[in-house]
Every structure is written in C-alpha cells, then in structure tokens.
Amino acid sequence: MKDYGLYIVTDSNILDGRDFYECIEDALRGGVKTIQLREKYATGAEFLQKAIKLRKLTKKYNAMFIVNDRVDIAMISNADGIHVGQSDIPVSYVKSIVGNDMVVGVSVSNVEEAKTAKLNGADYIGVGAMFNTTTKSDAKSVSIEELKNIRKKVGIPIVVIGGIQLDNIASLIACDVQGYAVISAILGKDNIHDECIKWIHKIKTPSTGGRSLMELI
Template sequence: MDKLKVYLVTDSKILEGRDFYEAIEDSLKAGIKTIQLREKDFLGNEFLERAYNLRVLTRKYDALLIINDRVDIAMLVDADGVHVGQKDIPANEVRRLIGPDKILGVSAKNITQAKKAKEDGADYIGVGAMFTTSTKLDADSVSKDDLKKIMDEVDIPIICIGGITLENKGELDNFNVAGYAVVSAILGAENIYEESKKWMKA
C-alpha cells in the first residue's frame, strides 16, 4: 500500500480551465502513484471517457486508478479499485461485484463505520474531513480523537482526507496514517508538477 502515501483525487473545477490530462500527468511524472477519479457533476459517458483515458495514463506511470462510486465504470475500464462512501452501494456488495483482487476503499467518520468497512472487505479506509474543505461542502469534520480510535482499533490502512495542506499535515503526522488524500492542495497549485514533488518529499 506504499502507493497510497499521496493519493490524488480529481476535481476538474479546481483546474479552472487548465487541461485535465496534462494536470494529472504532471502529478504522475512527479511520482504520485494513486489517482482517484471523482467528478460528481459528470454524466456517465463523460465519466467513462475520463476513466478510459486515465487508465492509459496510470498504466504508463505504474500508478493505481481508483474510481469513486461508479463500480460499473471501474469494471469497464479495469480500474485497480473502487472507493465508496456511506451513502453509496454497500461495501460488501461492491466487494461481491469487483471480486477479491481489486482494491476497495470506504469512507468512514467514526469507529462504527470503520469497523463495518473492514468487515465488509475494505482494503483501506478514507477518514475525514480532517479540516475544512471547499471541495466537499457537505463533509462533516472528524476529530483527532476519532481518528485515534479508528487507528487503534482498525488494522487496515487509513488515508486521511479533507482540507489537508502541506502547512497543516504536520498535525496528523504523529498518527502514522498510511497516506493523505489531496485535491485542491495539488490541483489548485500554479505548478502541479512542483507541488506534487513537494508532497512526495513531505
């Protein structure tokens, strides 16, 4: 699960008109090894096209492609895995669809959800929002105490998400999480390649 250390989640709006594939490839060139395709406003055909193109790019750089929510699209493009939230298809049903060899990520905000995710076959858990985030306005924050409880009681990799920047990530370093999921901290940067390099170094 080393590839999850810096986990880039897509959001085209943050690019403000810049080329989507160029931006993602810049992050891959800098060494990022996991891309999650999450485009909430896309229709199925547009999302599928993005997924096919990202599958080509991620293979070129030996990186993982995780598809958010859309199990059907993940299966069509032979993605490496799927990430689902608490309101999406139940994780155990997703596991049944994708089989034992694909990666399953599940979002959790508390110990109950985290334990259920593990029981349902999750390979990693996305915990957050750790800080205020502009990319998911309905995201409830998770306290450091809740993060610690999850870390103490659930023995699969934990990825922190939600408003994480190079400036505030130090507040989470002591928890020894498996990785950090970032969106605007990288895609909002003027130079995505250089910002991705800083993240890989950090």
C-alpha cells in the same frame, strides 16, 4: 500495510480551464501514487472516457487508479479499485461483484463506521474530513483523537482526506496513516508537478527506509 502515498482526487472545476489529462500527468510525474476519478458534474459518457484515459496514464507511471462510486465504470476501465461513501453502494455488495480483483475503499468519519467497513470487506478506509474543506460541503469533521482511535481499532490502511495542507499535515503523519488524499491544495496550483514533489518530500513515506521520496526521484 499497503502504501497509497500522495493520493489525488480529481475535480475538473478546480483546474480552471487547464487540460485535465495534462494536469493529472503532471501530478503523476511528480510522484503521486494514487489517482481517484471523482467528477461530480460529468455525464456517464464523459466519466467513462476519463476513466479509460486515466487507466492508461496511471499504468504508464505505475500508479493506482481508483474510481469513485461507479462500479460499472471501474470494471469497464479495468481500474485497480473503487471508492464508495456511506450513502453509496454498500461495500459488501461491491466486493461481491469485484471480488479480490479490485481494492475497495470506504469513506468513514468515526470508529464504528471504520469497524463496519472492515467487517464488510473494505481494503482501506478514507477518513475525514480532517480539516475544513470547500470541495465536500457535507463532509463530517473528524478530530485527530478520533483518527488515532480508528488507527488503534482498525488494522487496514487509512487514507486521510479533507482540507489537508502542507502546514497542517504533520499532525496526520504522526498518526500512522498510509495515504494523503488531496484535491484543491494541489490541483489548484499553477505548477502541479513541483507542488507534488514538495508534498512527497514532506510526507517521507515509511517505505523509503527513512528517506523521503524526494531523494528517490
């Protein structure tokens, strides 16, 4: 299954005035494999500008670039994929537009939503919120047991999200997931680059043959 690794979801507000692109590049230099552009308060023009610049940055570091919700901007910026929620454009419609040119991710919180997402063509699912989170107040809570059930029932990559911290990630690593989506726990740190390396060392992605990515950087 495709490995999404350490997966950063953007939020300019958390950066507290720091340069957006410098912070994202710090994360990419630290080994982040996937960047999702999700700027809730950006205008369409601002969102597009960020998408075009992040597409260039992610290519520089051979990382995946995912756009949240905006299919049009994902296509204009030549993104690798698009991510939609349960209340956004249905994944079947997204797939009818982008075909196999982009991966499509869908947010889910239970087995039935996960099964439906896969049936409708999702390439991966974002499962959460796994723990309490302040960045998405309307997120439904997902138990570890439900995550395990989703893993058993749905054979596509899982990216977990929601309140994930270094001190609670171990329970998720044991559930055979393919990505760990993080926002404030990394973007809120003073040294984003070093923080990413700590996370990757903790994750020890299976594709490294038993070695942590820390050993390969």
